[in-house]
Amino acid sequence: MTARIGVITFPGSLDDRDTRRAIRLAGAEPVALWHREKELKQVDAVVLPGGFSYGDYLRAGAISRFSPVMDTLIGEARGGLPVLGICNGFQVLTETHLLPGAMLRNNHLHFICREQKLRVENAETAWTTDFTAGQEIHIPLKNVDGRYVADERTLDTLEAEGRVVFRYRDLNPNGSLRDIAGITNEAGNVVGLMPHPEHAVDPMVGTGGTDGLGFFTSILKKLVSA
Amino acid sequence: MSLDTTKHAADTPGTEQPWAELGLKQDEYERIREILGRRPTGAELAMYSVMWSEHCSYKSSKVHLKQFGEKAPENDAMLVGIGENAGVVDVGQGYAVTFKVESHNHPSYVEPYQGAATGVGGIVRDILAMGARPVAVMDPLRFGAADHEDTKRVLPGVVSGIGGYGNCLGLPNIGGEVVFDPCYQGNPLVNALCVGVMKHEDIHLAKASGAGNKVILYGARTGGDGIGGVSVLASETFESTGPAKRPAVQVGDPFQEKLLIECTLEIFAEDLVAGIQDLGGAGLSCATSELASAGSGGMRVELDTVPLRDASLSPEEILMSESQERMCAIVEPDKVARFLEICEKWDVIATVIGEVTDGDRLEIYWHGEQIVDVPPRTVAHEGPVYHRPYARPDWQDALQADDAGKLPRPADAGELREQVLKLVASPNQASKSWVTDQYDRFVQGNTVLAQPEDSGMIRIDEETNLGVAVATDGNGRYAKLDPYTGAQLALAESYRNVAASGAKPLAVTDCLNFGSPEDPAVMWQFAEACRGLADACLELGTPVTGGNVSLYNQTGETAIHPTPVVGVLGVIDDVTRRTPMAFAEDGQLVYLLGETREELGGSAWSQVVHGHLGGLPPKVDLARERLLAEILIAGSRDGMIDAAHDLSDGGLIQAVTESCLKGGRGARLVVPEGLDPFVFLFSESAGRAIVAVPRSEELRFTDMCGARGLPATRVGVIDGDAVEVQGQFSIPLAELREAHEATIPALLA
Numbered sequence: 001m002t003a004r005i006g007v008i009t010f011p012g013s014l015d016d017r018d019t020r021r022a023i024r025l026a027g028a029e030p031v032a033l034w035h036r037e038k039e040l041k042q043v044d045a046v047v048l049p050g051g052f053s054y055g056d057y058l059r060a061g062a063i064s065r066f067s068p069v070m071d072t073l074i075g076e077a078r079g080g081l082p083v084l085g086i087c088n089g090f091q092v093l094t095e096t097h098l099l100p101g102a103m104l105r106n107n108h109l110h111f112i113c114r115e116q117k118l119r120v121e122n123a124e125t126a127w128t129t130d131f132t133a134g135q136e137i138h139i140p141l142k143n144v145d146g147r148y149v150a151d152e153r154t155l156d157t158l159e160a161e162g163r164v165v166f167r168y169r170d171l172n173p174n175g176s177l178r179d180i181a182g183i184t185n186e187a188g189n190v191v192g193l194m195p196h197p198e199h200a201v202d203p204m205v206g207t208g209g210t211d212g213l214g215f216f217t218s219i220l221k222k223l224v225s226a
Numbered sequence: 227m228s229l230d231t232t233k234h235a236a237d238t239p240g241t242e243q244p245w246a247e248l249g250l251k252q253d254e255y256e257r258i259r260e261i262l263g264r265r266p267t268g269a270e271l272a273m274y275s276v277m278w279s280e281h282c283s284y285k286s287s288k289v290h291l292k293q294f295g296e297k298a299p300e301n302d303a304m305l306v307g308i309g310e311n312a313g314v315v316d317v318g319q320g321y322a323v324t325f326k327v328e329s330h331n332h333p334s335y336v337e338p339y340q341g342a343a344t345g346v347g348g349i350v351r352d353i354l355a356m357g358a359r360p361v362a363v364m365d366p367l368r369f370g371a372a373d374h375e376d377t378k379r380v381l382p383g384v385v386s387g388i389g390g391y392g393n394c395l396g397l398p399n400i401g402g403e404v405v406f407d408p409c410y411q412g413n414p415l416v417n418a419l420c421v422g423v424m425k426h427e428d429i430h431l432a433k434a435s436g437a438g439n440k441v442i443l444y445g446a447r448t449g450g451d452g453i454g455g456v457s458v459l460a461s462e463t464f465e466s467t468g469p470a471k472r473p474a475v476q477v478g479d480p481f482q483e484k485l486l487i488e489c490t491l492e493i494f495a496e497d498l499v500a501g502i503q504d505l506g507g508a509g510l511s512c513a514t515s516e517l518a519s520a521g522s523g524g525m526r527v528e529l530d531t532v533p534l535r536d537a538s539l540s541p542e543e544i545l546m547s548e549s550q551e552r553m554c555a556i557v558e559p560d561k562v563a564r565f566l567e568i569c570e571k572w573d574v575i576a577t578v579i580g581e582v583t584d585g586d587r588l589e590i591y592w593h594g595e596q597i598v599d600v601p602p603r604t605v606a607h608e609g610p611v612y613h614r615p616y617a618r619p620d621w622q623d624a625l626q627a628d629d630a631g632k633l634p635r636p637a638d639a640g641e642l643r644e645q646v647l648k649l650v651a652s653p654n655q656a657s658k659s660w661v662t663d664q665y666d667r668f669v670q671g672n673t674v675l676a677q678p679e680d681s682g683m684i685r686i687d688e689e690t691n692l693g694v695a696v697a698t699d700g701n702g703r704y705a706k707l708d709p710y711t712g713a714q715l716a717l718a719e720s721y722r723n724v725a726a727s728g729a730k731p732l733a734v735t736d737c738l739n740f741g742s743p744e745d746p747a748v749m750w751q752f753a754e755a756c757r758g759l760a761d762a763c764l765e766l767g768t769p770v771t772g773g774n775v776s777l778y779n780q781t782g783e784t785a786i787h788p789t790p791v792v793g794v795l796g797v798i799d800d801v802t803r804r805t806p807m808a809f810a811e812d813g814q815l816v817y818l819l820g821e822t823r824e825e826l827g828g829s830a831w832s833q834v835v836h837g838h839l840g841g842l843p844p845k846v847d848l849a850r851e852r853l854l855a856e857i858l859i860a861g862s863r864d865g866m867i868d869a870a871h872d873l874s875d876g877g878l879i880q881a882v883t884e885s886c887l888k889g890g891r892g893a894r895l896v897v898p899e900g901l902d903p904f905v906f907l908f909s910e911s912a913g914r915a916i917v918a919v920p921r922s923e924e925l926r927f928t929d930m931c932g933a934r935g936l937p938a939t940r941v942g943v944i945d946g947d948a949v950e951v952q953g954q955f956s957i958p959l960a961e962l963r964e965a966h967e968a969t970i971p972a973l974l975a
Binding site for chain 2: 011012014015017018021022051052054055056057108110111112113114140142144196198199201202204205206207
């Protein structure tokens, strides 16, 4: 048997098809979920993909947070359902308060697309067990609202509880506080990050790296062995 | 003001009409009266004025563009040719690819962000209207001098407009160009290319047939933006002192466009449309008249049903509005309900605004009263045709006589080294990553190659690894020296770029950017460029499938360099065989393919070192280009070459620098016997490329070149961390990188 991993499509989602492909390449079964439907189709985990949901005209992720599917998802995530938010998905997770903090416009004010080096700080979340703590990986980054901010106390708590999952290495591409690229909730089932693991799963395309597959093989192993 | 109905127009023949303000000439206005047998209504006048504008009617260029059809090479791959929203080419395995380049020059000067953004939006809808999923975009751009004040206003706005719109659509931006030259000050060129993929059976055409079929307008509401954009902006020269033209530029909403794409693809998948057209320049006037003109019957439209953003718009304004993100579909009555349901799913507004009739007139009503009653062909396809006078300019001889070969050359190796560094750091030769890093090149997960590679390459089938490659090129300096050769060089370079990546060139799209057609010198440049391009397409076997003409690119008396931008589409059976540009492995041999002559006219060296433009551009040998392409493709397919990079502006040293920096490896070069080191490094002879050959493949590769008659000269080896020209100089990679990469951020960031 394999695991069923849902990918939610909001109006303006862009990387939903890519994420479904990454899930398939990792050996799991991708399931398309639609923002207007409350039903999660009995998936074992959910990914919120990148894009510009609702055009991000108000604030990145601010509108998607109120879509019918999110009503269900917020409750399930609090109950332990593994959820990964990538880029716009991370922004949606902070808007729902499943993860603390917020994303502001990049400090240089431009959209930036580059191959980014990250250090895995926590290899024990639902989405990172196939990495080792301290491992450096390369994942493409592309965003305009990617600067992670939170108040000092929250940042200290995240650090103290080991909830900073990824940090930017070599170059902080957007001015994120403490070089934070991704974080998790207390239970470790909800993870959000700005870089795009679904774009690093196939040596033939993109930067040619495959470090992103680890996200999807991590969750697959956890679900299949559970 | 009371409504100007057709009846009212017939009753009041003497009414003064603002035809001149709308950009029509006296004889054009007279012809409209003749066609209709009465004066046009205000709404009819609006339609004719936008549709007969230079931008929509190609009235000055038509007689020359004909050659692209007349001289088109036999090509089995052509599925849809010139005249539709975009051409379509068969790439095998049941797939068809559609691609086209268009200009959005004038709007981008007036309002850089929105002008560039809506340029992307417009070309994407053209591709979508053919039935294809858009899979990539690229943007050939031209700006004034890099350090000019206006470039600092226009460039950042254009780049963020392209990024802001394209990134939000989820389309990878995989190539294009950024070129600086003072001739584009006040007249930037913002061209946009889009590629789309579909199955053969999914091809859709823009025509309205079948009486009783419904006309559905869907997408954004119609607003007051871009009214008269076509006639006012694209068809008239900017006066240095005139009123601001900002209100005529359209405003883009990429989120709406993304919904429109997904919604339309779902509609195609259920086979719900009989004909479809996007709304771009000239808005509803264009869509209704073109659909009706291309179809078999007439059309009746109830204009007051069009959803509006501004309820106070007059019928004339609604017809002329260029509000973005709108499409018009012809739908059989029993499919309308399902069509509307899909639109509702995607939160896209859709309205039945009329139907196809069995007559032969386009009739438009406003609250029950007829305001338009015209033969649609006279609006859309039978506009004016001008045979504009053209003459070789009197300065052309002097320009060509001013030979760049006479310019002072570097006196010693030290000066040669200095000029190499100056060249690779010059704005045109410097790295453009500051620009391209603002575009998403990864989305959709099929990008095999992207800028700064020779061509952008997209995988279109994950199972078979079938892919397509696209490159765009154009060198206005060459074309200024000789427009016929310049246009051929643009095609040759683009063709070479596609082949250097390992793909077989198939078809062409072009964007012809020129000055005012009312100037006989400009018209001569245009005529020569068309003739050159058509001749070269015939010889290379790559037909023009569509494109765009942008005239009036001049401020006052000064025209831009003639700038034909040529896009070439190629196919590659297996993208795993693609050839990247990077020198990545020490010990591999560097071969120079083709012949190097002393050709410096229009070269980057003459521009960078001497600020000079004169002489003749490099010679074109299309048979040689074809042979070079065949060798590059065979070398890639059979694993004989690991890297390839085309030689063009900047010559060999520029290409070696780029390949070395991309791969992070140095190279030791030896000047071939009989060649002057300066000519070896800086000449821009066409029909050349450098390749990296693994030692184990050397014999096989040189045998192949020898047997086919392509000169292949071993000029060095990949090694170390410097670019060294033996007996001349050595430049550490770090120093080259600093020179090559620091320029653009220093000017613009």
